Amino acid sequence: MNTTGPRYSRITGTGSHLPPRRLTNDDMVSMLVARGVETSDAWIVERTGIRARHFAADGVACSDLALAASRAALQAAGRHAEDVDLIIVATSTPDMVFPSTAAILQHKLGIAGPSGCPAFDLQAVCSGFVYALAVADAMIRAGGASCALIVGAEIFSRILDFDDRTTCVLFGDGAGAVVLEASGEPGILASDLHADGRHVGILCVPGTVAGGRVSGDPLLKMDGPAVFKLAVGVLDSAARAVLAKAGRTEADLDWLIPHQANIRIMQSTAKKLKLAPEKLIVTVDEHGNTSAASVPLALDVAVRSGRVQRGDTVMLEGVGGGFTWGAVLLDF
Numbered sequence: 001m002n003t004t005g006p007r008y009s010r011i012t013g014t015g016s017h018l019p020p021r022r023l024t025n026d027d028m029v030s031m032l033v034a035r036g037v038e039t040s041d042a043w044i045v046e047r048t049g050i051r052a053r054h055f056a057a058d059g060v061a062c063s064d065l066a067l068a069a070s071r072a073a074l075q076a077a078g079r080h081a082e083d084v085d086l087i088i089v090a091t092s093t094p095d096m097v098f099p100s101t102a103a104i105l106q107h108k109l110g111i112a113g114p115s116g117c118p119a120f121d122l123q124a125v126c127s128g129f130v131y132a133l134a135v136a137d138a139m140i141r142a143g144g145a146s147c148a149l150i151v152g153a154e155i156f157s158r159i160l161d162f163d164d165r166t167t168c169v170l171f172g173d174g175a176g177a178v179v180l181e182a183s184g185e186p187g188i189l190a191s192d193l194h195a196d197g198r199h200v201g202i203l204c205v206p207g208t209v210a211g212g213r214v215s216g217d218p219l220l221k222m223d224g225p226a227v228f229k230l231a232v233g234v235l236d237s238a239a240r241a242v243l244a245k246a247g248r249t250e251a252d253l254d255w256l257i258p259h260q261a262n263i264r265i266m267q268s269t270a271k272k273l274k275l276a277p278e279k280l281i282v283t284v285d286e287h288g289n290t291s292a293a294s295v296p297l298a299l300d301v302a303v304r305s306g307r308v309q310r311g312d313t314v315m316l317e318g319v320g321g322g323f324t325w326g327a328v329l330l331d332f
């Protein structure tokens with residue numbers, strides 16, 4: 001890149017990985033009926049748009065999914081792991097309490113060592129990838145990195161309560177990654193991030209580790225209708241804010257890739273932006289809600305299917321526990 005002009009960041013490659021075990025809604029029905037929990041394919045499809053999800057096998061760690069997605073993104077960018085000078089992993093289901101999954105990923109990529117690049121996790125639940133992209137963009141523009149690996153990776157199947165039908169049918173496992181590089185051309189046009197900690201209780205895993213054992217409930221709790229109501233409002237406000245910051249309008253958008261939690265929330269966001277339905281990238285049907293992995297997974301699917309092309313204007317949006325939300329607008 002030109003070293004004298006303005007410095008921006010741009011996505012140069014995308015990758016993703018889904019664990020091979022795919023469960024349809026009917027598979028979930030069979031699994032839950034055996035526990036005395038009633039649900040149906042019809043209910044899940046009608047309320048959420050989800051038809052299937054992937055679950056990681058026992059022994060597979062979040063960093064393993066992150067590694068596969070990272071390798072695919074590096075290959076797409078034409079980069080080697082040795083080129084990476086910053087790693088951020090967005091996750092709520094890390095390998096360990098500490099160290100970070102990003103540090104473990106750095107080691108698995110074969111680039112750990114005495115002058116290893118910075119590597120850290122970012123915890124903003126389902127908004128994590130959008131947060132991480134905005135942080136990496138700021139670091140690159142400030143000259144702190146030139147070739148960043150940004151990953152969203154989750155194994156939510158390990159924190160689900162399979163006796164709670166209101167949550168366990170919604171989530172899946174997976175990982176998505178992008179390589180974000182310094183560029184003389186934007187790239188990332190603007191970002192808009194928010195959190196409102198008053199809503200901690202509507203979506204949380206309240207347990208922790210204390211005194212050598214799990215203290216409190218280590219499984220996911222969600223007040224679905226409360227999250228739904230908040231999500232619809234904040235996704236709309238973040239979309240408008242990020243467009244205004246970038247000096248663009250809804251008419252400039254080629255693609256909307258919102259957090260893949262519920263088709264009804266996604267369609268409502270697209271409708272408010274007066275976006276044609278085909279400009280909404282949908283993977284929730286096949287992946288379920290993969291939390292921080294959902295946006296980069298959907299981006300990679302859209303890129304590899306030939307829909308998102310170089311130069312397209314794309315809006316990424318996240319919303320989740322915290323309550324957190326945000327949007328990133330970019331020219332791909």
Ligand code: ACO
Nearest residue numbers: 039040043047125126165166224225227228261262320321
């Ligand atoms: N199968 C059958 N029936 C069910 C199931 C199920 N799996 N789950 C709930 N029901 C029943 C309920 O018991 C209730 O029955 P009742 O009327 O007899 O009491 C009925 O269905 C309706 O329940 P609601 O919770 O009101 O259903 P709603 O239409 O709100 O859909 C849902 C629930 C899908 C969870 C929705 O609220 C939602 O998607 N919320 C947002 C989730 C989200 O966006 N999360 C993003 C962030 S995720 C993160 O950050 C980790």
